Amino acid sequence: EPEVTQTPSHQVTQMGQEVILRCVPISNHLYFYWYRQILGQKVEFLVSFYNNEISEKSEIFDDQFSVERPDGSNFTLKIRSTKLEDSAMYFCASSKGPGEKLFFGSGTQLSVL
Amino acid sequence: RKEVEQDPGPFNVPEGATVAFNCTYSNSASQSFFWYRQDCRKEPKLLMSVYSSGNEDGRFTAQLNRASQYISLLIRDSKLSDSATYLCVVNVYSGGGADGLTFGKGTHLIIQP
Numbered sequence: 001e002p003e004v005t006q007t008p009s010h011q012v013t014q015m016g017q018e019v020i021l022r023c024v025p026i027s028n029h030l031y032f033y034w035y036r037q038i039l040g041q042k043v044e045f046l047v048s049f050y051n052n053e054i055s056e057k058s059e060i061f062d063d064q065f066s067v068e069r070p071d072g073s074n075f076t077l078k079i080r081s082t083k084l085e086d087s088a089m090y091f092c093a094s095s096k097g098p099g100e101k102l103f104f105g106s107g108t109q110l111s112v113l
Numbered sequence: 114r115k116e117v118e119q120d121p122g123p124f125n126v127p128e129g130a131t132v133a134f135n136c137t138y139s140n141s142a143s144q145s146f147f148w149y150r151q152d153c154r155k156e157p158k159l160l161m162s163v164y165s166s167g168n169e170d171g172r173f174t175a176q177l178n179r180a181s182q183y184i185s186l187l188i189r190d191s192k193l194s195d196s197a198t199y200l201c202v203v204n205v206y207s208g209g210g211a212d213g214l215t216f217g218k219g220t221h222l223i224i225q226p
Contacts (some may be wrong), residue, residue, distance in 0.1 A: 033214075043216040044216070045214065049214050058213070091156055096135040101147060101162060104156040
């Protein structure tokens with residue numbers, strides 16, 4: 001069964017450093033998403049992406065965040081200058097169409113020290 | 114972005130029992146509804162979509178009441194492997210592209226032998 005893959009599974013970084021989280025969505029999906037989950041809290045929407053541009057973003061997704069689809073398969077989330085409060089599990093997801101069920105990757109656990 | 118409310122639990126239920134969860138959503142424009150399951154420190158996995166007519170998948174039955182903005186999940190003959198956090202998820206499709214899902218905080222279910 002096709003799946004969303006994410007790398008790395010764990011990322012440790014120093015405050016102020018840049019990190020790039022990588023995702024390979026399911027190949028025939030057109031809609032891509034990033035979510036995050038702080039330990040013990042709910043899954044929060046960050047950003048959605050369609051047709052090579054951001055479709056929607058939440059208030060969490062400020063100027064420190066950016067997304068890119070650098071080629072036909074990868075979808076990345078960049079955090080420019082990490083803060084302690086960016087520590088969370090970051091999930092990538094994809095779907096075939098708007099409003100359709102999402103398939104999630106296994107996540108990247110980001111720890112900012 | 115409107116909210117999805119769930120009873121966080123935990124629900125402690127003996128194996129073989131029937132258990133029901135409820136969820137309410139505040140945005141009347143919501144159009145797609147799902148139950149996801151999340152195991153500890155893992156990604157959310159789709160359990161089932163929820164339709165107005167109600168739908169059943171094996172031991173699981175989901176119901177949607179649009180007038181009351183209320184979604185339910187019923188698990189019959191519960192198994193130890195059903196122990197997880199159950200996430201109520203709602204989508205408001207604006208027609209403009211990819212819209213992010215809104216997650217409830219989840220209901221924690223513990224099935225006891």
